[in-house]
Amino acid sequence: MIRLLFLVGLLLVVLASPAAAHDVKAGADLRLAQTIAGAELTLVIKATTRVPGPLRVEVVGFPSAPALDLRLRSVADGRVVQGTVAPGRPAELRAEETGSHELTVSAGGETAVIPFRVLVDRGSGWEFLIYGGLFVAGLLLVGGLLTGAFNRRGRSAFVVTAVAAAGLTVAALIVILDPWLPAGSPDGAEPRPTDSVLSRPYVQRVVTTVPARPAVGEEFVARVELFDGSTGRPVDDLTIHHEAMAHLVVTSEDGRYFRHVHPLRTAPGRLEVRLRADRPGRYLTYVELERTDSGGQLLTGAFTVTGPAKSTGSSDPAIKDATEGAATVTPAVPQARRVVTVEVTTSGTPRPWLGMAGHLIVRDADGDFLGHVHEMGAPGSRLRFTFSFPTPGRYFAWAQYATDRGITTVPFTVEVPR
Ligand SMILES: [Cu+2]
Structure with missing residues (x-):
């Protein structure tokens, strides 16, 4: 016995x-896509297991990705440590305590300030x-x-x-x-209010450009200011959603210009990204974001680009988007509100980007509708998306995936008959 x-x-x-x-979320890396110095890259703040201790920062990028200057500041005591990071060259910073920190990232005259918390599972x-x-x-x-x-x-x-x-x-x-059993919150976690805040007000937005009327071919800043629909104060509580604080899609009204970028947080409630447009006219902007405890939101806006059209070939040399390949839509004549399959044959080996193997973004002709779906499977030589068009009409669509060479955008149009 x-x-x-x-x-x-x-x-x-x-x-x-x-x-x-007892896997409290403190063990997870923080991954954040950023469009900076003309490059699309993902900043990775590695999970920490002990504090004081090293805080490793990595960059997942493409061959063109620049080196980034880093400045880590502890909000509690103002202590600052600095470093440099580039793809394949991680930075070893140091965290002296858990809790609120700010990582300032600079390259090519652009600067982002990323607030985050150092959490250690206790x-x-x-x-x-x-x-x-x-x-x-x-x-x-x-x-x-x-x-x-x-x-x-x-x-x-x-x-x-x-x-x-x-x-x-x-x-x-x-x-x-x-x-x-109730899990212990990690050391350094934000104190959570006990009453429910499950419905913070929607975010309002103002989309502007600097200068106010950018000229064709010239670099300008697209600025999105976010403020609380109830208090009017800047909204600075965005959660990371598909590996970014916000996803910004910019298209020209005619659908021939398309950018999917990840603006930098330059101030509380302010996101900015540098762009260049190749034709005059109205441009439509869509911001996908998620506010803490509030779910996702799609915010729309518009701006105007002036001047004569320029045929410069690549519309935006700052963002290296290869545009190639073709998409197959099945059935070939889709019906509204019926599922269609979109297949894209990739060139090069896709790798996960923004947490997914592939992205499909669809806009209707007048810009009232924007849809965004994902290839959920493992990256392969063929990406498959399922999508349903809401109403009959003409749609502009862009399938996107990443390889070691960069991000590939496959544009196509779909006609959904009545
Ligand atoms: Cu995005």
Whole structure:
């Protein structure tokens, strides 16, 4: 009997390997797409396991990606550390404490300020109980076994074993109940209000350009200012959504110009990106973002580019978008609100970009509608999207994927008959 208990105890100790179930989100890297110095790249702030300790920053980019100057500031005490990062050349910064930090990223005269929190999993009280219980039970079982072996009368062995069994029962119960027990929040986490804030007001936006009326062929800044629909204060609580604080799609009214970029946070509630347009006219902007505790939102805007059209070939040399390939739509004559399949044959080996193998963005002719779906499978030589057009009409569509050479955009149009 004692031997059996001992075996069960040993098994439990072995099986209760360190708390995979206590996976508080502190263990995750922070990945953030940024369009900076004419390059599209993903900044990765690696998860930290101890503080004070190293904080590693990496860049996933394309051959053209520039080196970035980094400046990490602790909001609590203002301490600053600096470094440089480039693709394949990570930066080793140092975090002295958990909690609020700001990472300032600069390249090519552009600067983004990225607020984030250094979080370290501090484990929960439950974990302490499990391991404490198992440790005591293990000790007592060994003791019980030995006492049982050498003590003929066996009473003290019985007592010891009973205590061990009780310890094991507590530990095992906690392991079993673990998914339902409250998790300890990681060290450095934002204090959460106890009352529900599940519906913060919608974000309002103002889309402007600097200068106000950019000229064809000239670089300008597209600026999105976000403010709270209720208080009018800047909205600075965006969560990272598909690996970006915000996704900005800019298209010309005729659908021939298309950019999908990731603006820089230059001030609280302010996002900016540098662009260049190759034809005069009205440009439509769409911002996809997600406010903390509030779900996703699509914000629209517009600006005008003036001057004579320029045929410069590549419309925006700053953003290296290769435009090639073709998309196949099945059925060839789609019907509104019926599922169609869009297949794109890729050139080069796609790699995940913004957390997905491929992106499909669809706009209707007058710009009232913008849709965005993903290829959910693993990157392969063929990307498949399923999509439903809302109404009959003409649609502009762009499939996008990334390879080691850069981001490829495959533009096509679809006619949905009445
Ligand atoms: Cu995006």
